[in-house]
Amino acid sequence: MKLLHLIIAIIIFSFCITGCSISTDGNGQQAANLMNDDFPPAMKGFVNVNGNKYEMKSGNYKWERKKGSETEAVTTDAASPSQIAFAFNAIGVKPNANIHIEIQDHPKISVYHWYQNDRDKEVILKNNHLSVPSSKGRYIYEVLGKWSNGEVSYTFVIDVK
Known part of the structure; x- marks a missing residue:
C-alpha cells in the first residue's frame, strides 16, 4: 500500500513540475517557443x-x-x-x-x-x-x-x- 502511495505521489509531482515549466504569454503562446527565438x-x-x-x-x-x-x-x-x-x-x-x-x-x-x-x-x-x-x-x-x-x-x- 505504501508503494502505491509513493508511485501516485511521484506521478503527481511529475505533473506539477511539467505544468510549472511550460507557461504562456498573454496570447496563449508557449514561453518555451519564445525562448527558442534567439x-x-x-x-x-x-x-x-x-x-x-x-x-x-x-x-x-x-x-x-x-x-x-x-x-x-x-x-x-x-x-x-x-x-x-x-x-x-x-x-x-x-x-x-x-x-x-x-x-x-x-x-x-x-x-x-x-x-x-x-x-x-x-x-x-x-x-x-x-x-x-x-x-x-x-x-x-x-x-x-x-x-x-x-x-x-x-x-x-x-x-x-
Whole structure:
C-alpha cells in the first residue's frame, strides 16, 4: 500500500513540475517557443585564407526588434579589437595573401586596420576580399557587420611571415 502511495505521489509531482515549466504569454503562446527565438542573434563571422576557415572573435554588438507595438533593444560594450587581439591566435599568412570574409546573413561589411590601441584606417574590400600587407608583422583587423536591425564588431589577427 505504501508503494502505491509513493508511485501516485511521484506521478503527481511529475505533473506539477511539467505544468510549472511550460507557461504562456498573454496570447496563449508557449514561453518555451519564445525562448527558442534567439535575441540577440548570434551571428558568426569567419575569415577564409587559402581554403582554411577561421572564426573571428565577436565584440560589441547592438540589435533591436519590434515586438508588437514595442521595440526591444540590446547593446553591449566589449573589449576593443586591440585588447581582444591579445587572446587571439594569429593566422599565419604569406605577404599579399588574399582573405575572404564570410558573415552569416550577408551584412554590409566595413573593415578597419588597428594600430596600437586605435582604429588606423579603413581597408578597401572587393567582394568581401582583402589583401594583406606585404611587410612582415602582426596585424589586427576589425570587421563591422551591419544588418537592417543591428550590427556586430568582429576581430581577427594575422601574422604575415
